[in-house]
Amino acid sequence: MSAPAAIALPVEACDYRTQCEPVRARFERLKARDVALRVKGLGKVFRNAEGAETVALRGIDLVTHRREFLCVVGPSGCGKSTFVRILAGLETKSSGTVSVGGVPVSGPGADRGMVFQGYTLFPWLTVKRNVAFGLEENGESRHVAEREAAQWLALIGLERFADAYPHQLSGGMKQRVAIARALAMRPRILLMDEPFSALDTQSRARMQAYLIEIWRKIDITIVFITHDLDEAVTLADRILVLKAHPGEVEELIEVPVPRPRHPGQSLTPEFRATRARLDALIHPSEAEADGPADLGGLDMVTRMASVGDEVE
């Protein structure tokens, strides 16, 4: 893993299941670690007021190991948000079991931190007190909690903003504080529900690099929901692909892109093969709903501009 340049990369498109030696070795080491999260036969059925039932999730099995980075992707309506909310304990499950570090999950708990899509910092607290919040809730004195919060702020490079209020921060900074706030309680698992989807492309790329940096330095398992397939390939060790109606596991992909990751890798055959596989798994059904997939032959819009006034 220390010298990725030494490995000859195949020039032609490769199979996403082909792993080069360091990647394979890494996965072996990863799977030898303790189990952080075990999900068995997880199902969720929503019942509306009339008694009609919607199956959101069915028969989800998953094992993640300590310090793994797992991404969850799937078409809209596949229940990936429901999945992570059940892991967080914010939603009840209809069937199956979820255990974290061997302990069954029932309700929200400090062993699972969560970062939400929206900015959920408490607007009435300063940045430092936001980070200290979880510690105070778990019995630390305010003084100790704030001292620890200051250390976390130093870790994410926002110590200058310790006494600022959330509304004074940019979107990316807010999500960094939200991550620090979740991590401050020393959870085993960090659950992230599309945390960067509200950010612009550049901040998102920065935040991804940033999250990887944190993950490398802290003993934490990350379950990361996203609808951005490039993001999933960039970040994940493994990608859990769900399919919609009902939400079931389509495939669990081991990402063959070597670590450490960098933006240039998005052109490597491994990255593109994985990305192509994800596209094939997720997009067909969406394309059907939105119109013909082959945009080249698209001629369904009546011309309303003059002939000769072409733009393309």
Place this chain on the structure above:
Amino acid sequence: MRAPQPRRPSDGDAAPVEAVAPLPPVATASPVAGRARRSWIGVARPLTRRRYGALTLLSFLLPLGLWAAVSYLPFLWHPLVEVTNPGDVAWMEPGMRVPRAAFSEEVAAAQGTASPEGRPANPVYLPAPHEVAVAFWTALTAPPPQRDTIWLPASLWHSIQIIVWGFTISSVVGVPLGVLCGAQPTIARLTEPVIEFVRYLPAPAFGALMVAILGIYDGPKIAIIVIGTFFQQVLVIANTTRRVDPLLVEAALTMGSRNLRLIRRVIVPAVLPQIYRDQRILLGWAWTYLIVAELIGTSSGITFFITQQARYQHFDNVYAAILVIGLVGIATDIALALIGRRLFPYVRGEA
């Protein structure tokens, strides 16, 4: 991106166009350049500072101007004649206001005897602005001329005490109960239907009952304000609490907050700016109950002052007292708004 593709001119461009009927040119329907229709209604933008101030001033000056016009322009309304010199008319006295028709009848019937003189006047219940201004100043500064009448500041102070007590008692119970109802559906369902019912019972209807229970002095007055405020308060605060951002509550849950601690540390702070605003509005409602409350048992406070002055036909004093209530109300509200801005500096910055 893509390499530019060479286009064959006659390929797929001209042929379908001939088949399609020419579309009506929508562009000609648009307005002539430079005369675009302006919309007065749109997404509201904040006014400039100057315009804001000017309009605020104007909103007071317009009704004042109307009042002044009706008072000072004799041709505008003035249905009566104020007698300055009764002449030989036996039933007239100086200062008397008589209908214009009756006055001109007497003038016509005078023939030989001294005819009465007078000037156009408004009814006694509509004093001119300057008379009210003088009465306002006198009522606030000078002690009352008669011994049995009460001083305006003293009666006002009494009224304010009633309001403060009533509103405080109502809030001490109503706000926590409202928050609890807003945070917990079971408690809400258990209390809100009956509160909804009681809310429609007019508070003054409890007047006689309150006098029987609490005596004739300040007790029943405070009780009426409590009754008038409390039930609305619980429902309003509960609805406000229900609008708490659920994501904030969920974030707190994942960090281990539970039950009362969750209410105290997350739900209440999250909705406190809105609760504060609700309280400002509710305080205004409490004032509206004051007048009724003060008529119960022994009449007291500003209402006693108003009814007493009206009995003596000192309508300038009546208007002065009404203005005082308005001024106290608006001053309180502005003060509370300014305090609110200091208390919740993060609210304005929130997107």
